[in-house]
Amino acid sequence: MNVLHNQSNINPACLPTPNPSSPNFAARFRADVVQLVETDNKHKHSDTCYKYCDPKQGDKKICRLLMPRKLVPVSTIDPDTGHISMRRSDPWINNFNEYIISACRSNMDIKFIWSGSDAKALVYYITDYVTKMSLSFHDTFALVQKSITSFQNSLQQTSKESAIEKSRKLVLRCYNTLASQQELSGVQVASYLMNWDDHYTTHKFQGLFLIQTERFLQAELNEIRTKQ
Known part of the structure; x- marks a missing residue:
């Protein structure tokens, strides 16, 4: 009972997706979707909704996401225009796909x-969104x-390495420094902590350690060259 009570106080987004092999999965899945939608997929007005409205110019305060939306009792298709009106029973719930929202656990x-x-327009938006940098240029530099x-300070202690090895270490150090400063989402952090x-x-794969593999291949190559 205590476990069930504790789970009821947890945001559904922090709970795992129901296991398809669990008994009564259909009912569990439906209950999970309902909890997610009612908790995390309802629109709430914020300043972002009105960021394009300018009261000084007499603009009306209208939500740019067009919320609340008109209720539609039955899904219909207009034969003349081809417009599809999906059934809507709640004016504040955003459109969602039950399988995607259950898997992603987010709005x-x-x-x-x-x-x-x-x-x-969608391709441009997605490309621009996924390629934007979390760090500004001056922070990156x-x-x-x-x-x-x-790296230069460390070279004073070990100066016997080749130029190729020094270049590789420099690039690796720069990459690790930038990667350590990347922003992480709350969902990603919570997933790792839990x-x-x-x-x-669908299959189990063996881990491949690239650095060790590279060193092994380089050592084998050097040995072959010395024998020639």
């Missing part, structure tokens, strides 16, 4: 892309400069 607002122009300075899986595969 969403899914939309079907009809035209080529919408598809192009400062971190790289710090790595170079630290020891949840961060990926799912």
